[in-house]
Amino acid sequence: MDDQPSNFYMLGTMGLASSIGLGLAAAQDKPVVAIDGDGSVLTNLGTLATIGNNPQGNFTLLIIDNRSYGSTGDQPTYAGMKTDLAAVARACGAENVQTVSAEDTAEAVKAAIASDVMTIIVSKCESGNVKVPVIKTNPIVIRERFMEEVRR
Amino acid sequence: MPSNKEDEGMGLCAGAFMGGMKPAIVMQNTALGVVVNTLATLIQFYQIPLPMLISYRGEVGEPVACQVEMALHTKAILNLLHIPTYHFHKPEDAAELPGILEYARMASKPVVILCDASFWRASARSVTTYFRR
Numbered sequence: 001m002d003d004q005p006s007n008f009y010m011l012g013t014m015g016l017a018s019s020i021g022l023g024l025a026a027a028q029d030k031p032v033v034a035i036d037g038d039g040s041v042l043t044n045l046g047t048l049a050t051i052g053n054n055p056q057g058n059f060t061l062l063i064i065d066n067r068s069y070g071s072t073g074d075q076p077t078y079a080g081m082k083t084d085l086a087a088v089a090r091a092c093g094a095e096n097v098q099t100v101s102a103e104d105t106a107e108a109v110k111a112a113i114a115s116d117v118m119t120i121i122v123s124k125c126e127s128g129n130v131k132v133p134v135i136k137t138n139p140i141v142i143r144e145r146f147m148e149e150v151r152r
Numbered sequence: 153m154p155s156n157k158e159d160e161g162m163g164l165c166a167g168a169f170m171g172g173m174k175p176a177i178v179m180q181n182t183a184l185g186v187v188v189n190t191l192a193t194l195i196q197f198y199q200i201p202l203p204m205l206i207s208y209r210g211e212v213g214e215p216v217a218c219q220v221e222m223a224l225h226t227k228a229i230l231n232l233l234h235i236p237t238y239h240f241h242k243p244e245d246a247a248e249l250p251g252i253l254e255y256a257r258m259a260s261k262p263v264v265i266l267c268d269a270s271f272w273r274a275s276a277r278s279v280t281t282y283f284r285r
Contacts, residue, residue, distance in 0.1 A: 008170065012193030016163035019155070023167025023175070026153065046156030050164070054153055143198045147170050 005145040009135050015044030018061050022051055025059035028150060031113045032058055038065040038079035045088065051120070052093025060112040061120045062105070068127035086122045094120050102126070158183040159190040166200050174257065176203040181210070181226045181266065182219060191233055191262055199260040203253050208239075208266040230264055237264045240271045 010017050018041065021034025041047070041063055051061065067080025079085050089097045097120045100108045105123040112119035155161035158179045165175035179187075184206075195202050209216075210223025230237045236259070238252055239245075249265070256263035 010194070012197060013159070013163065013190050016159065016166075016190065016194065019160045019163025020167040020170075023153075023164035023169075024171045025167070026164075027168040027171025027173045044157070044160055044163075046160055047163075050153070050155050050160060139198045143170065143200075147172075150171060 005149040008146040009137070009142050011135060011139060011142075015040045015047070018047045018051065019044065021061065022047070022054065022056065022059060024150070025056035026054065029058060030150065031060070032056075033060045033062060033109065033113065035062045035064065037070065038063060038067060038085060039069040039077045041085060042077060042079060042083070048089045048092035048094065048120075051118075052089065052095075055095070055118040057116040057118055059118045060109065062109055063120070063122045064125055065122050066125040066127040070127060070129050074127050086120070089120045089122075094118070096120065098122070099124065158187050162187060162190045162195060162202065165202055166194055166198070169200050169202075174201075174253075176205060176253075178205045178207075180207045182222045184226055184229045185222065188229065188233070191235070195262045196233070200262075201256045201258075201260050202262040203256045204262055204264045206264055206266050207272065208268050211268065213269050226266070233262075235262050235264055237266060239266045239268070241268050242271060243275045245271065246275070 025032040210219035
């Protein structure tokens with residue numbers, strides 16, 4: 001998970017990571033993993049209907065569900081209250097939705113990448129952030145090195 | 153690929169572009185307010201070419217009064233964001249499309265084609281005539 005050209009960092013547009021990932025998965029054959037948060041998915045719930053109705057076998061959506069808006073001070077989201085994102089994903093037509101613990105997430109993601117069936121993984125985590133620096137890489141550099149990696 | 157919201161659709165386009173395709177978005181001008189953030193912080197920030205075919209509601213001939221409210225802001229929003237804007241009034245204008253598509257690709261920018269209701273109406277008639285033949 002270290003910084004590498006095959007990571008695309010979406011620095012703005014909260015909510016669109018899953019849409020970008022789905023578009024990328026539809027456009028080419030390499031496996032795509034979109035990593036998003038519960039707060040982000042809640043800003044773009046329609047994405048789950050688009051994903052459910054356009055399944056891509058090479059696409060994995062990993063939702064890190066810590067029931068909080070982590071980057072603004074851990075305010076609680078509705079995903080920690082009455083809203084069950086895995087149930088929403090199933091109701092939107094996604095056929096392979098898994099809820100896993102933080103400890104089981106790595107194995108679940110590896111299995112999802114290895115399979116040719118689209119998978120949505122909801123990873124239940126504790127809130128709280130590891131101290132990491134803000135990404136300062138130029139966005140064009142991020143995109144160009146990513147696209148070069150996709151083309152390889 | 154149909155999307156539920158226009159910002160979602162632009163995310164799909166960004167992903168498809170990075171995957172080697174040449175995407176475009178077809179949407180209504182009414183949703184330009186929805187996509188201001190996406191245009192500025194995804195499409196322009198990452199320099200992604202994006203032809204935008206935009207149906208221009210709320211102009212002369214519009215039956216729904218509420219559509220006029222966003223027609224008033226359409227050109228202002230595009231100007232604010234410095235988005236190159238073209239305009240199809242008649243079916244013959246479609247001949248300009250290949251040039252505009254290449255322009256968007258060359259510039260790595262979002263480029264808008266506003267399409268009047270008269271354009272769609274007259275084009276639909278041409279298509280119907282074509283199929284009857």
